[in-house]
Amino acid sequence: MVDEAVVSKPARPQIALPKAVIVRREDLTPDLWKMWLQPEVPFTFKPGQYCTIGLEGIERAYSIVSAPHEPYLELFIELVPHGELTPRLWKLQVGDKVSIRPRAKGIFTFEPKWPNHVMVATVTGVVPYVSILRDYLHTGRAGHRFYILQGASYHDEFAYDKELGEYARRHPDWITYIPTVSRPHEERNKGWTGQTGRVNLILEGYLQRWGLSPQDTLIYACGHPGMIEDVKARLIPKGWKVKEERFWK
Numbered sequence: 001m002v003d004e005a006v007v008s009k010p011a012r013p014q015i016a017l018p019k020a021v022i023v024r025r026e027d028l029t030p031d032l033w034k035m036w037l038q039p040e041v042p043f044t045f046k047p048g049q050y051c052t053i054g055l056e057g058i059e060r061a062y063s064i065v066s067a068p069h070e071p072y073l074e075l076f077i078e079l080v081p082h083g084e085l086t087p088r089l090w091k092l093q094v095g096d097k098v099s100i101r102p103r104a105k106g107i108f109t110f111e112p113k114w115p116n117h118v119m120v121a122t123v124t125g126v127v128p129y130v131s132i133l134r135d136y137l138h139t140g141r142a143g144h145r146f147y148i149l150q151g152a153s154y155h156d157e158f159a160y161d162k163e164l165g166e167y168a169r170r171h172p173d174w175i176t177y178i179p180t181v182s183r184p185h186e187e188r189n190k191g192w193t194g195q196t197g198r199v200n201l202i203l204e205g206y207l208q209r210w211g212l213s214p215q216d217t218l219i220y221a222c223g224h225p226g227m228i229e230d231v232k233a234r235l236i237p238k239g240w241k242v243k244e245e246r247f248w249k
């Protein structure tokens with residue numbers, strides 16, 4: 001009789017992945033934080049792409065906040081309490097290391113052939129847009145219009161609102177930033193005087209107000225799969241092109 005243990009499949013060779021060291025960390029809320037990584041290997045990417053990082057063999061994708069000219073990879077992460085990886089990442093501090101796949105991936109990138117870019121996000125879904133805008137401004141490009149709509153339950157979850165608001169103030173003719181909270185009556189949003197309502201519900205009103213049309217505008221939707229589904233269901237039948245990046249199923 002053949003010993004099954006002897007003929008069982010050989011163990012998959014373990015690939016030694018490069019590491020990235022955490023050089024900075026900033027906590028925003030009890031479940032949102034920013035983290036800056038320095039990969040041990042050269043790491044190139046296009047604005048809008050994601051990296052794959054891991055711990056103890058558990059790997060997940062994270063869109064990159066920073067632009068390619070910046071020295072570190074900046075990430076903006078939400079803690080998923082029962083998730084496999086984020087509770088482990090949450091415990092890490094400056095000096096700790098994660099694994100990193102050596103190549104960035106993704107096609108959720110800027111499409112310059114469109115004059116207008118409407119970028120819709122829920123919370124961490126704003127990440128690729130920050131990278132795209134930082135790069136656009138750094139490289140001194142011109143000629144496009146950007147409209148960023150970011151939704152969150154609470155105003156302290158926007159994370160990049162000061163930066164994006166500043167870009168909009170500096171370039172009012174071609175950058176617009178609208179943060180919107182979906183739970184305006186809760187205590188945590190006390191004092192909020194900005195836009196309210198879910199991004200997917202207010203989007204069409206803004207498209208009209210901005211005078212945009214499906215012929216000259218690309219819609220990007222990133223983050224919560226339910227938001228993306230709803231945006232597509234509303235806009236695609238009316239002729240809009242929607243480019244999407246789902247963060248989970």
Ligand SMILES: Cc1cc2nc3c(=O)[nH]c(=O)nc-3n(C[C@H](O)[C@H](O)[C@H](O)COP(=O)(O)OP(=O)(O)OC[C@H]3O[C@@H](n4cnc5c(N)ncnc54)[C@H](O)[C@@H]3O)c2cc1C
Nearest residue numbers: 060061062063076077078080083084085086124247248249
């Ligand atoms: C291309 C891409 C880019 C991404 N970029 C980012 C990013 O910039 N920042 C970021 O925080 N995450 C990002 N994600 C999500 C990330 O890859 C992980 O899925 C997430 O961090 C959860 O990992 P986990 O192992 O803790 O949870 P898992 O064990 O993978 O998931 C546990 C459960 O939670 C659900 N889930 C996963 N994420 C969330 C969430 N945020 N809210 C509610 N439920 C969730 C899963 O569907 C699953 O049912 C991205 C995903 C993709 C595909």
